[in-house]
Amino acid sequence: MLLHLIFMRFCQIPILAALLALSSSAAAADAARDVLTVKSATVGFGGKFKAGFWQPVRLTVIAGPEGAQGRLELQVADGDQAPAVYRDESRGAIDLSPGEETTTHLYCKSGPIAAPMSVRLVSGGGVIWSAELLVSPPALRSTQELVVGIGPPVGLEEAAATIRRRPDSAVQIAQVNLASELPEHWWAYEGVDTLVLATGDANFFSSINEKQRQAIVQWVLLGGRIILCVGNRGSEIANPESPWAKLIPGELVEVDALRERSGLENFTKSELPFDDPTFQRNRPLVTRLKNVRGEVLLEETSSSFGRPLVVHAAAGLGQIIFVALDLDHASLKNWKGRVRLTASLLQQGGETQQSDRGARGGIRQLGYDDLVGQLRAALDQFPGVSLVNFTTVSVLTIAYLLLIGPADYLLLSRLNLPRAVTWFTFPAVAVGAIAVAAIIDRQVHGSRMRLNQAEIIDIDLANQTARGTVWTHVYSPITKGVDAGLDLSLPSGLVSSTSVGWLSWQGLPGDALGALESRQPVLVRREPYLITLPGAMPRIDGLTVQVASSKSLAACWWATTDLPADNKLTIDRFGLLTGDFQSPLPVALSECILAHDEKMYRIGALSPGQRIRMADLAPLDIEARLTQRRVEQTKDISTPWERDSVDIVRIMQMLMFHEAARGSTYTGLTHRYQPRVDLSQHVRLGAAVLVGRASEPVARLSDRDAPIVDAADTNTFTWYRIVLPVTH
Numbered sequence: 021m022l023l024h025l026i027f028m029r030f031c032q033i034p035i036l037a038a039l040l041a042l043s044s045s046a047a048a049a050d051a052a053r054d055v056l057t058v059k060s061a062t063v064g065f066g067g068k069f070k071a072g073f074w075q076p077v078r079l080t081v082i083a084g085p086e087g088a089q090g091r092l093e094l095q096v097a098d099g100d101q102a103p104a105v106y107r108d109e110s111r112g113a114i115d116l117s118p119g120e121e122t123t124t125h126l127y128c129k130s131g132p133i134a135a136p137m138s139v140r141l142v143s144g145g146g147v148i149w150s151a152e153l154l155v156s157p158p159a160l161r162s163t164q165e166l167v168v169g170i171g172p173p174v175g176l177e178e179a180a181a182t183i184r185r186r187p188d189s190a191v192q193i194a195q196v197n198l199a200s201e202l203p204e205h206w207w208a209y210e211g212v213d214t215l216v217l218a219t220g221d222a223n224f225f226s227s228i229n230e231k232q233r234q235a236i237v238q239w240v241l242l243g244g245r246i247i248l249c250v251g252n253r254g255s256e257i258a259n260p261e262s263p264w265a266k267l268i269p270g271e272l273v274e275v276d277a278l279r280e281r282s283g284l285e286n287f288t289k290s291e292l293p294f295d296d297p298t299f300q301r302n303r304p305l306v307t308r309l310k311n312v313r314g315e316v317l318l319e320e321t322s323s324s325f326g327r328p329l330v331v332h333a334a335a336g337l338g339q340i341i342f343v344a345l346d347l348d349h350a351s352l353k354n355w356k357g358r359v360r361l362t363a364s365l366l367q368q369g370g371e372t373q374q375s376d377r378g379a380r381g382g383i384r385q386l387g388y389d390d391l392v393g394q395l396r397a398a399l400d401q402f403p404g405v406s407l408v409n410f411t412t413v414s415v416l417t418i419a420y421l422l423l424i425g426p427a428d429y430l431l432l433s434r435l436n437l438p439r440a441v442t443w444f445t446f447p448a449v450a451v452g453a454i455a456v457a458a459i460i461d462r463q464v465h466g467s468r469m470r471l472n473q474a475e476i477i478d479i480d481l482a483n484q485t486a487r488g489t490v491w492t493h494v495y496s497p498i499t500k501g502v503d504a505g506l507d508l509s510l511p512s513g514l515v516s517s518t519s520v521g522w523l524s525w526q527g528l529p530g531d532a533l534g535a536l537e538s539r540q541p542v543l544v545r546r547e548p549y550l551i552t553l554p555g556a557m558p559r560i561d562g563l564t565v566q567v568a569s570s571k572s573l574a575a576c577w578w579a580t581t582d583l584p585a586d587n588k589l590t591i592d593r594f595g596l597l598t599g600d601f602q603s604p605l606p607v608a609l610s611e612c613i614l615a616h617d618e619k620m621y622r623i624g625a626l627s628p629g630q631r632i633r634m635a636d637l638a639p640l641d642i643e644a645r646l647t648q649r650r651v652e653q654t655k656d657i658s659t660p661w662e663r664d665s666v667d668i669v670r671i672m673q674m675l676m677f678h679e680a681a682r683g684s685t686y687t688g689l690t691h692r693y694q695p696r697v698d699l700s701q702h703v704r705l706g707a708a709v710l711v712g713r714a715s716e717p718v719a720r721l722s723d724r725d726a727p728i729v730d731a732a733d734t735n736t737f738t739w740y741r742i743v744l745p746v747t748h
Contacts, residue, residue: 168212394665
């Protein structure tokens with residue numbers, strides 16, 4: 021009996037210890053929950069954002085009874101469902117008293133549609149509090165068109181409702197009515213397809229601070245698309261000292277009341293109440309320009325030229341649709357033609373409706389329906405690495421089962437050996453199978469890390485801006501941790517300022533397995549890795565590349581340049597380029613072409629400083645060359661686009677001039693995930709684009725000044741594109 025009591029006492033000790041541990045952990049969890057409370061969280065613009073892009077996040081938090089000190093960070097799953105932490109050393113720090121409330125702006129890259137987003141408080145090198153953000157509504161599709169209106173409403177919702185699109189590609193509208201909600205970094209607009217800025221409200225327009233204005237202008241110059249409604253603020257906006265002046269496609273003449281109505285009425289097929297006394301007393305003001313560049317879409321009068329109301333022009337690497345009157349003007353709010361005019365502006369300069377219909381034929385089984393997806397599949401093809409198909413695995417599995425089962429039994433029976441010998445033959449067969457598997461694994465998966473990379477360096481000589489876009493895939497035969505930094509080997513004289521950029525994961529648009537629209541659950545818990553926000557030293561720390569797999573990364577960098585614009589390109593009476601130009605690059609290029617309007621000119625090799633005379637080049641049809649059109653039995657036939665092709669050179673060519681090749685009508689794929697790579701609109705709007713391939717890459721992945729992958733195992737593709745001004 022005494023022994024029984026002693027035994028029971030000893031058994032109670034671990035139970036009590038476990039209960040104490042549970043109670044202490046529960047108390048710690050309760051204390052952690054009391055550190056902060058999330059009062060509100062808004063992601064994107066007006067609560068709308070797309071999957072797979074950099075986003076602004078506006079957080080309002082309240083401190084608990086003991087206050088809160090530390091730094092706020094965001095955690096979001098990447099395209100492979102691995103958690104990524106976004107840290108901003110310049111913001112996010114809080115020091116709150118008990119019950120104190122604060123609002124902060126953070127940034128992160130939104131993950132797949134179903135991926136959760138959480139915020140955490142870090143102090144003393146550890147996480148002391150975390151909470152999942154309840155984001156409603158969820159993220160939009162990565163290829164869905166998002167239009168953000170800034171300032172007074174101009175009827176965007178009504179206009180978008182008239183644009184016929186498939187439900188999964190319908191135009192989405194977000195409205196920002198408070199200037200304080202606008203981000204101060206241009207890359208936070210990465211997921212926005214079109215900005216519509218109404219400047220009629222003087223109070224709102226003046227409340228946009230200098231950093232926010234510079235962010236919008238820089239976003240446009242680096243590839244964004246803006247509809248700028250100027251109207252009565254033309255003198256202020258077109259002032260050479262104004263940051264907006266870089267976007268104005270002409271020279272200011274005057275700001276005066278609308279004089280004629282025929283242009284607007286013929287364009288919209290709607291009559292203006294022009295003779296109404298109320299309208300006459302409150303006519304909208306028009307900002308009139310001269311020496312206009314780009315395409316005039318709408319004149320004030322339909323019978324004469326020189327008084328444009330709407331101009332579509334290239335602005336740096338982006339586009340501007342300049343609207344010379346205020347669409348939010350009181351005299352136009354109830355005009356039926358405003359909806360038609362706004363809808364027409366939204367569709368100008370983007371993918372055509374014909375392209376939208378052509379995308380229906382996308383091949384689902386390939387796992388992508390966007391050109392970026394095809395590029396990703398091509399970059400995943402590594403020399404010396406091959407996939408083991410399901411048939412091979414099945415055959416080897418069946419052979420192994422036959423060896424350890426029927427074959428072993430028949431062999432022992434034929435040799436009249438005792439059944440106990442199986443204890444020796446089975447391990448031998450198992451060891452042999454493991455050896456065969458190891459040999460096959462080494463043969464198909466290789467033994468070294470490999471890297472494939474494609475990049476485009478875009479330079480706009482008129483605004484002296486440079487932008488680099490990089491896609492890089494890292495392959496590892498074993499599970500390996502990587503600390504990656506983006507190093508730039510810029511040729512001497514290419515840029516005149518310190519380059520800034522970001523390095524992050526690359527998403528896959530679509531709803532296939534591993535894509536941004538896929539709602540696959542997280543099957544394996546992974547340790548989070550750290551992404552540094554865009555800056556002078558873009559990095560990813562603690563990234564894990566799984567065994568015999570690759571990791572898709574994307575990078576972008578930008579800087580100013582002072583390359584000389586020594587060119588004398590003009591247009592002759594036939595609409596062809598004439599004159600000459602000099603290569604401003606300090607690097608040699610090969611496979612060069614010059615694209616302008618509907619023509620392209622083959623140049624071939626181009627040395628630094630070499631001068632090219634247009635009289636020596638023959639104009640070719642750009643669409644025919646891009647689609648590789650040929651003549652068969654007196655018929656022009658385009659070479660069909662191979663949507664399963666892994667020809668990186670051909671895919672990159674199509675990425676750079678997709679719309680010039682009839683877009684999705686030709687390829688059967690969309691180009692909506694990274695449409696800023698396509699400069700077809702610049703070519704159509706009168707600019708000349710020089711394209712050439714370089715032998716040496718600019719961007720490199722490194723780990724503490726050492727390359728992540730040896731040069732012998734690195735395969736790179738680098739193109740330069742220069743936007744050359746053309747005198748009309």
